[in-house]
Amino acid sequence: MERRIPLILLLLFMTVCLPLAVSGQELSQRERIQLMLWADLDAYPESAATEKTAHPSDSVFDYPIRRLKELAPYLLTGMVYGWDFSYTPSDRVRGVSEYFECTEVHPLGDAAVGIIYKKPWIENNRLYVWIEFARTADMQNTLRYWESVIHPKVQGTGRGNISEGFDGIKTACREALKDAVRSYYRQQIKNKPKEIDGKILISGIPRLTMESGQYVVELDFFLVTGTILRYTQF
Numbered sequence: 001m002e003r004r005i006p007l008i009l010l011l012l013f014m015t016v017c018l019p020l021a022v023s024g025q026e027l028s029q030r031e032r033i034q035l036m037l038w039a040d041l042d043a044y045p046e047s048a049a050t051e052k053t054a055h056p057s058d059s060v061f062d063y064p065i066r067r068l069k070e071l072a073p074y075l076l077t078g079m080v081y082g083w084d085f086s087y088t089p090s091d092r093v094r095g096v097s098e099y100f101e102c103t104e105v106h107p108l109g110d111a112a113v114g115i116i117y118k119k120p121w122i123e124n125n126r127l128y129v130w131i132e133f134a135r136t137a138d139m140q141n142t143l144r145y146w147e148s149v150i151h152p153k154v155q156g157t158g159r160g161n162i163s164e165g166f167d168g169i170k171t172a173c174r175e176a177l178k179d180a181v182r183s184y185y186r187q188q189i190k191n192k193p194k195e196i197d198g199k200i201l202i203s204g205i206p207r208l209t210m211e212s213g214q215y216v217v218e219l220d221f222f223l224v225t226g227t228i229l230r231y232t233q234f
Contacts, residue, residue: 037131080142081201084198085198087195114134116131154184
């Protein structure tokens with residue numbers, strides 16, 4: 001059941017998380033990204049002691065607020081700039097193990113101060129909040145580039161352990177990215193390549209749920225292929 005946040009705690013949330021005030025009319029996702037995020041009010045039992053030691057003076061909302069302030073810029077970076085990736089498919093015949101690496105194309109950096117957290121509420125022991133982020137002119141141009149060129153649209157699902165907190169969500173996102181890349185190239189390339197690199201950008205609203213002690217993240221992407229290296233001999 002939903003519970004409204006007492007005024008004093010709402011003000012605390014705004015003090016910690018709202019560097020800017022909301023003004024003007026609602027804009028499209030191309031100009032202003034809007035998404036709903038959530039964080040558990042309490043740390044997972046396996047990590048609660050560690051959290052208490054690291055942050056002994058935490059109030060009731062400090063833990064979820066800290067998680068939201070980590071999660072929001074991480075996802076926004078993937079939506080605004082995306083990731084470079086390098087993927088090596090597994091090949092048992094050649095004794096090659098699967099390898100996947102991804103790095104931010106560009107960190108959100110100081111632009112993170114423009115993240116707006118608004119309309120927080122509590123439901124089912126979670127703190128929910130709406131996130132808004134206005135793209136700069138350069139960010140809008142980057143999105144227009146991705147939308148104007150015919151890039152494949154791919155989808156991936158990943159999982160990460162709840163006990164790992166924010167790191168579990170990052171693992172789930174990385175696994176979703178790998179799942180999207182792997183699934184796409186399995187359909188496009190008959191013979192396994194030695195290595196593929198490229199870029200990928202979150203193209204839709206991220207979907208985060210929990211299942212059997214794990215975070216489950218579903219992401220939609222635009223994908224750009226860079227270089228495909230093939231084996232010179234069998």
